[in-house]
Amino acid sequence: MAAKSKGAPNLYGSFIHSAPGAFLASKLGLPQPAELRRYRAGEPALPGPVLLGGKGRLAEPIVALLGDDYTVTDAFDAGIKYGALVFDATGIDSIDKLVQLFEFFSPALRSLAPSGRVVVLGTTPELVASVDEQIAQRALEGFTRSIAKELLRGATGQLVYVAPEADSSGTGVESTLRFLLSAKSAFVDGQVIRVGTAASEAPADWAKPLAGKVAVVTGAARGIGATIAEVFARDGATVIVADIPAAGEALSETANKVGATALPLDVTAPDAAERLAEFAQQRFGGIDIVVHNAGITRDKLLANMDESRWSSVINVNLAAPHRITSGLVAKGVLKEGGRVIDVSSIAGIAGNRGQTNYGASKAGVIGMVDAEAPLLAEKGITINAVAPGFIETAMTAAIPVGTREAGRLMSSLLQGGQTIDVAETIAYFASPASNAVSGNVVRVCGQSLIGA
């Protein structure tokens, strides 16, 4: 990471003396980007114990679920540095009870370790019966996004909404909590994740959650796709890496490096789903996980755009994943309990100048998640998307320096993310323990200021 940030300090120095630099400094209060703690096998998930507050329906199950692997306590000691502050806010069913957030977090915040975690657990506002509870629960979002902007030294804050009818054992929320309460979520910040009611089970080994699973990753020759393949292999999956035939050499290298099988495949070919289905069926007996990572940009102001720029972006980023998912599901090649993971973008949420084609395609990906989630749920398949912010890749390295620097700094974590951060989030969606996680779009953006 240090190598990739080369050159940043000087630019940052001139930046904080400019007007928007002062603005950002005052908003973010961070003197400099913190080094983020990232996952290493064998290291503790958190840099300290979990302080648990709040008296809702989740606090007890959480202690039972996490107790073996985490130190969880509800007794605050100002002399301890906590790895996480977790607040069960599901008991907040009226506006006046919101003060419990203040009471728990205000004294505890100073005791949060670097790269620590704040997690607020609430009840999905749209699904509660009482108006007062819905209002109070919806308020959690503004609170959590604000507290995330106050955290220092690489700490992050998230909100998890758990459906009111979710299994009272808490197993539905376990994979989400373990992801957030770990170094794997280093660059996920200020996010809201919704957990539903599907029955879930812990994997035999949380360090190898994908053992026995067959995963396909498109656009896997290099960049984010190659890292996804690597993380999937680390987590125990059998991996098929696909990319366009022109990327053949890089694809073989990635396959060899991670121990995956290479499949040259143009995702926009009319028979792409058939070819992938046949390949996966014959070699591995089907597919458990498909990651539609292949994507392109063809930036141009709309007034200067030609139709091929428009259509190629729509076809690769939106039409192809839709057609391939539909094909794999129709053929039964994507198995019961399967996982579909799409890649959206902040540009699909907020729009971006010069990217009407890309913005449309990546917003369409969100529509794909929304539309397909309830249908796939009938087959026990989940669908979710990541929406990366500024991630350090060969693509972003080619951006002019000023723009690149601003892209890094315009976020709560004051830096770009790594491809591993996107891959870890995708691996969390892919986990068999994430049965109750569907229909989400989670930004991997360090709480970028840019939104809509």
Added chain:
Amino acid sequence: MAAKSKGAPNLYGSFIHSAPGAFLASKLGLPQPAELRRYRAGEPALPGPVLLGGKGRLAEPIVALLGDDYTVTDAFDAGIKYGALVFDATGIDSIDKLVQLFEFFSPALRSLAPSGRVVVLGTTPELVASVDEQIAQRALEGFTRSIAKELLRGATGQLVYVAPEADSSGTGVESTLRFLLSAKSAFVDGQVIRVGTAASEAPADWAKPLAGKVAVVTGAARGIGATIAEVFARDGATVIVADIPAAGEALSETANKVGATALPLDVTAPDAAERLAEFAQQRFGGIDIVVHNAGITRDKLLANMDESRWSSVINVNLAAPHRITSGLVAKGVLKEGGRVIDVSSIAGIAGNRGQTNYGASKAGVIGMVDAEAPLLAEKGITINAVAPGFIETAMTAAIPVGTREAGRLMSSLLQGGQTIDVAETIAYFASPASNAVSGNVVRVCGQSLIGA
């Protein structure tokens, strides 16, 4: 407006040579903030004719509804400067048809007049039956937010989602279209508005839509509240201006200036709803419109906050409007066909450093709109919220200059808004023609970059 931007040019000059300035310049492409065209009685709604494209269910009704007051044509002439480009995208029911957006807008964009309007009309994605249509309709959002970021010289872009079951006469969408296709929406940019199915009727006079209506505005002594009162009076309403007793003198001045009736009222008093109800019932026989504009900030990092800062903000901004709305509805003082308008904030959407209390309260306001909209619909009452971005007020004038300048420039329109911009949006919600507009949160922010 010019006076209020005093001092901006020099700061801007140094700004665009900084890294984030270059970033913004490349993102926004605007050499300098454009002077926005704002409403003046008797002037044409738009600076040119409306070019209408797309073949959906709305194009024909729109011509019929707007034809008397607007010049509407579907024949593109590159020699004409259009006041608006309106595209009926309700016919786009598959991904491949998205190319129609490219075909219509790419050639036409250069022919949009300064302060012109782009409006895309779609079908509410969550409400369509077909997966392909839902995906394509959801893609419109990324397209529209991107095109809004490409528009120059004060032009704006919005997306309107119309429910599939909406009245085929198009009257449900008329108030929204007239608002967007006018100078009243000058600072509304990059927004998505949802229009439902409730039957609607045009007012006798679009220049006096609130004639015969009784409106209450809280926090009306000065700032945004005073401007709301002014606009309501201009639009024909009988106005009650309320504010805390300590603001008595300013409140009287505002009341005298706009011809309103002053009511000193602490909205957090337990009997606030009773007092307001009694006053309005006795003097005017009830209330048609209530605007919960009263709001406070008590900024402090959460680690340094005391409970009174927390609770006062939650009470004024969230608990009070909820209690007053409930009280007025329960008593029947807020009449059938009534309007409730709340004030959220970008801080309630994105969170803000130093504003955990404010962010929670303003996110709670969004929850209030979500939760109360279906209940109030049973009584023919609508509820919506505005979420102001950077608005030029006495409050924002007190912000340090660097922060203030950045707040202005970090938006597509590269400037702060005026109180009138918020007031016009509220007046649009308040219109009796906006029967089908409920459950919306519309940002008045010049498409601020800041979001979530």
